[in-house]
Amino acid sequence: xxxxxxxxxxxxxxxxxxxxxxxxxxxxxxxxxxxxxxxxxxxxxxxxxxxxxxxxxxxxxxxxxxxxxxxxxxxxxxxxxxxxxxxxxxxxxxxxxxxxxxxxxxxxxxxxxxxxxxxxxxxxxxxxxxxxxxxxxxxxxxxxxxxxxxxxxxxxxxxxxxxxxxxxxxxxxxxxxxxxxxxxxxxxxxxxxxxxxxxxxxxxxxxxxxxxxxxxxxxxxxxxxxxxxxxxxxxxxxxxxxxxxxxxxxxxxx
Amino acid sequence: xxxxxxxxxxxxxxxxxxxxxxxxxxxxxxxxxxxxxxxxxxxxxxxxxxxxxxxxxxxxxxxxxxxxxxxxxxx
Numbered sequence: 001x002x003x004x005x006x007x008x009x010x011x012x013x014x015x016x017x018x019x020x021x022x023x024x025x026x027x028x029x030x031x032x033x034x035x036x037x038x039x040x041x042x043x044x045x046x047x048x049x050x051x052x053x054x055x056x057x058x059x060x061x062x063x064x065x066x067x068x069x070x071x072x073x074x075x076x077x078x079x080x081x082x083x084x085x086x087x088x089x090x091x092x093x094x095x096x097x098x099x100x101x102x103x104x105x106x107x108x109x110x111x112x113x114x115x116x117x118x119x120x121x122x123x124x125x126x127x128x129x130x131x132x133x134x135x136x137x138x139x140x141x142x143x144x145x146x147x148x149x150x151x152x153x154x155x156x157x158x159x160x161x162x163x164x165x166x167x168x169x170x171x172x173x174x175x176x177x178x179x180x181x182x183x184x185x186x187x188x189x190x191x192x193x194x195x196x197x198x199x200x201x202x203x204x205x206x207x208x209x210x211x212x213x214x215x216x217x218x219x220x221x222x223x224x225x226x227x228x229x230x231x232x233x234x235x236x237x238x239x240x241x242x243x244x245x246x247x248x249x250x251x252x253x254x
Numbered sequence: 255x256x257x258x259x260x261x262x263x264x265x266x267x268x269x270x271x272x273x274x275x276x277x278x279x280x281x282x283x284x285x286x287x288x289x290x291x292x293x294x295x296x297x298x299x300x301x302x303x304x305x306x307x308x309x310x311x312x313x314x315x316x317x318x319x320x321x322x323x324x325x326x327x328x329x
Binding site: 079083086087 | 256259260266268270301309310316317
């Protein structure tokens with residue numbers, strides 16, 4: 001809080017009466033902010049309640065060392081990583097909900113985010129909605145508990161066939177090594193065995209352009225990749241229960 | 255860099271040869287930001303340069319947010 005006093009605030013929030021403990025209203029929306037909301041989000045106001053859990057959306061491509069052309073929606077790792085540090089540090093934040101709808105992306109950036117989540121001391125719950133493909137898989141399993149929506153899909157496929165290496169001679173051994181990093185992380189942080197994961201990875205006949213497997217909702221739970229089929233309420237409930245029971249984050253679990 | 259995605263790479267890298275983002279660095283108070291100038295004093299936040307993790311949770315400076323540098327409270 002003391003940091004905020006020292007900062008210029010682009011949109012000065014109106015002062016509010018002393019908030020009640022627990023959930024508190026943070027700002028009253030200014031007129032220009034309302035116009036901005038209508039323009040950008042198509043709605044009047046977004047709920048201004050400060051929660052003690054944070055929601056981290058991992059959407060689109062996970063952007064790593066190269067800036068992607070603008071048709072890609074990207075999640076930038078250089079922003080997510082310090083955010084996770086802030087969440088770990090902040091005493092008011094008790095847990096983290098990671099919502100995934102990603103088509104994968106940079107291996108290093110994805111693994112970096114997954115490793116950060118897996119080493120947090122606060123409970124983390126992940127929820128796969130829509131899709132959690134490729135490098136989204138390690139991020140989903142990094143949480144204490146992972147959920148997948150009934151209709152959400154996860155694609156597991158080898159790196160080598162869609163891999164692009166810049167500045168490194170791309171040998172089969174190199175890609176194999178990169179793939180091992182992903183396999184090792186996923187099998188360490190979920191209930192799936194290495195043999196099963198590799199079998200799904202190299203299965204033929206399901207993907208037209210590639211070998212691999214598409215897991216839909218319950219399939220991901222059945223192979224042991226994800227813990228439970230569920231939606232928003234289930235994920236939040238699980239996180240709240242963990243917070244209440246004082247369960248440590250994934251960092252202390254492994 | 256290695257990309258791991260089920261999307262075809264030609265789709266991911268489409269227009270990459272014509273994409274030259276022009277970023278600039280500006281200072282706002284004690285914060286240093288990388289921004290994309292949009293004209294008329296407006297710019298889009300691309301990146302925050304800070305060693306204070308709390309800076310990365312501030313709503314106003316999230317990447318993608320548009321700042322109006324002509325608004326008086328920046329001076």
